[in-house]
Amino acid sequence: MARIIVVGAGSAGCIVAARLGEDHDVVLLEGGPDWQGTETGDRLASANWMDAMVSPEAFDPGLLATRLEGDAPRQYHRGRGVGGSSSVNAMLALPGLPRDYDRWAEHFGLNEWSWEAVAPTFERLRADLVATQPEDYTPMDRALVEAAGVLGMTTGVDTLTPDNGAGTLWRNADENGRRSSAEAYLRPAVAAGRVELRTDSRVERLLREGDAVVGVVLVDGTELRADQVVLAAGTIETPAILLRSGCDRPGVGKGLQDHPAASILLSLRPGHQEVREGKPCINAVVRASSSVEYGDIHLLPMQGALSESSPQHHAVVMAAVMTVTSTGEVRLNPDDPSGPPVIAERMLTTERDRQVMREAVDLARRVLETPPFQEIVEEAFIDAAGTPVSALDDPEAYEAWLSSSIGDYFHAVGTARMGRADDPDAVVDQRGRVLGLDNVRVIDCSIIPEVPAANTHLPVVMVAERLSAALLEDLATSTTEGATDRVLSV
Template sequence: MMEKFNVIVIGSGSAGGTLAARLSEDADRRVLLIEAGPDYPDSEDFPQDLLNASAMSGAVPGHPNNWGYVGNLTPELPYSVARGKILGGSSSLNGCYFIRGTKADFDRWVEAGNTEWSYDKVLPYYKKLENDLNFGETEHHSGEGPVPIYRELEKPYSVTKAFYQACEELGFVWEEDKNAGGEPGYGPVPLNAVDGMRINTGLAYINPIRNRSNLVVSGETLALRIIFNGKQAIGVEVERKGSKEIIYGDEIVLSAGAFNSPHLLMLSGIGSKEELEAAGVEVLHHLPGVGKGFTDHPDVQLGYKPKQALGPDEQRDNLQAVLNFTSLGSEHPGDLEIMPMYKAFGEAMLGGSGSKFKGVTDIIRRPNQTLKSMKGISKRRFIQQALHQGDLFIVVGLQYSKGRGDITLTSSDPKVQPKIDYNYLENEYDLSRLREGMRLTVEILKSEAFKPYFKKLTEIDDATLNDDDKLNAWMRSHLATAIHASGSAKMGPSDDPNAVVDQYGKVHGINGLWVADTSIFPQVPSRGPAATAIMVGERIADFIKESSKEESEITID
């Protein structure tokens, strides 16, 4: 007898794990959650390096739980882009930064035709997901959700205090609660981490409900394409245990992330007709916005040698403080971000310490995987980071970029990654604001408050900092990305030629197919998208529940 599910969710990450958990609250709804990476039903078996909130070892090229995408930040700069391939998806790999999108972000979403995504309408879902350990039940927060959120308010590190004092010296406002919708300023970073342990959506949403008989989690199951009857989605072709099979479902939800979700749409015949035909894929539905116009947060890391080493008690959390501010003349509030890191590069990525080459040694403990993952990326930048990995650094991020990226299908083989072009820093507007952020960061480092900690800058000199052209060249060569890709299958009304889904997450022109992850954001939020991705899982779960009711007014377009 053919097994069939009411809903199949592809991807167990920030949105997918959340959505599967909420949909399975209805005992009559059979839900299948597919994860390409391993599943860990017992939280104690979860890889310990991925639970360490102060490290991001999963982002290292060659890590078995990292998809290891290669994207071109500029035509000259290929870059290894980490995405989670494990229960919890990228919430198992990220930096635990958990700041909500702002009211201004959601105002832009509404202006793009998505009235269901106003700040007032999403706030209840932000509250629903969180257990705020600092503020508890308030107008802005909840103390009952599955994700614990903590910020260090009582005993910030000494260098954090210096950062705060420097920001105050420079005239910025104090923002104690980054999730309360206040004016951008400096303050503590909310983290989805408790006592140094990263809490991913697998731990927060899925493992606590394993007893539900109507929820099936299938790890090590690679989705290859969506199966259709005409333009009705009816199932998913997967590969597991070395063989291919088709699993059938009434509703299919792509929550595979900003790269995988559009990739699966294109492999299934949904996308630009010309590009699909060029890649040898039969066209099911021409939808040119698939993979086009995505946004992210370009950033650079400004390294410095400290006067004194931070002790282990001041490195439990790699993130603790952040300054969000608006660039000169910008119409986008909080379009720049400055965030000090409390571990050197090697320690942050590997969770270790020791000689400046220890990080390199640790990486090549998996030589075959590492070399394969690094194929095509910048070896020069990797060597730069290795040589300076004993330095501390501050991340300078452009939180509202004018540039847009593209994802292009190059093969009909699901195991061949698409071409990813970020198109970063192609316009003067983005360059000028990132220069402003760089120079302000140097002011902070050279402030009176930072004198006990700052010794000298590394990799950059005053002549470069003071010359626009030289600084542009330096930023382009030292460019990184926050890995916050969004908008690769963006939501919008059907008369928007670039929209892929409607504001409920349903794919335009297709029945029974939804997308719920950062790929549907019209624009990446001006704060990191982790909290917003989980919120989207919560919100679209309710949309799917509503759509299944006979009396619902929501219809497939």
């Protein structure tokens, strides 16, 4: 039985710890608290994402990011505490498009991550998902689906398929509310004594003896030794730990990607403004194709407001670019290497991404002009000051709006990506093993080489399930050669 330290109790780490704990001695280290049994925990358990978004203590404090090249840093929303970002996300479950994974195989030499290879795992995960019935749609959900039909799009699509059109979103939730990785995987494992969970235990760096990793060092200097270390600290903190540990792969921290999103604020007419307590505020999506590629635009409706505006808004339509070519980076702060990393997302730096963003915004405007939205919307505007949507007709105003308000979808990936050993930008191999170091793996969203056209929680669950099984296989083998020769088949 191996002693394994898993770093990070987020979307991936809870799964990894639970799976490995079935056969090995597992300690799960989480830098934040456990919110269970607190008022914050009660809000995070809600099926309404807005209850999480108004819980600032559940997000990593002091973590800032620039979205576009040269803009001012703004807060970066990353979940803090047990469950990580799976405890504060919108619970939306999408696998991405088959071409996303086939690109991983074709462009990065990841033959074990093609759609054919990963589809069976997604199919198994489907059994744990739920979907809101159309009769329980919010006014915004209903208007979006009906507007898509007015514009000639297909409606009633199964959003777990790659079909374009409008349909109901699946969620990681049940009748009791949120089902984060903590609820679904970790809590039963801890209750059964298979995993030791230590909160408020932030890892500073790996404990190394040459190229062998023999444990971790916490920020307070405590050394914890283990036979294997799994980094599951996420796209921001995992590369920071590797950098502080002297990992010399040039790709560490590079390749950061996220989905850029632009929001149009809506003042709704009386009778359509209600926000249902504890009920999902986003239940539908429109997937559309730009002039560049298939299925690379999403429109999401949100019933509710997360900020103040004048006039008051009651809902939001979000337009997002789902296939991204721009990349950013995560690096250590030279003035505080142990503190929050410096995040430069550099979204919309390629002409392709900017073109698709414009087409996504134009589609959102066309949707808002249809009768289903005209019936419920009193006024549409693009900022807290109430600037009308028509201002976007001016190219300069459009560019200024992007610079000041473009957001991300909290779907960051790619800062410790998978690849071949001869790929200088690769940090781990197909089984998550850090290239150039022994006894350490990365199993989280940082290893994803390109962001899929999906909310990333479900793809991360897929990655965690497959690579947990791979690690268990490798631990069961007696030689490194045997582990290398096997094919990842889970």
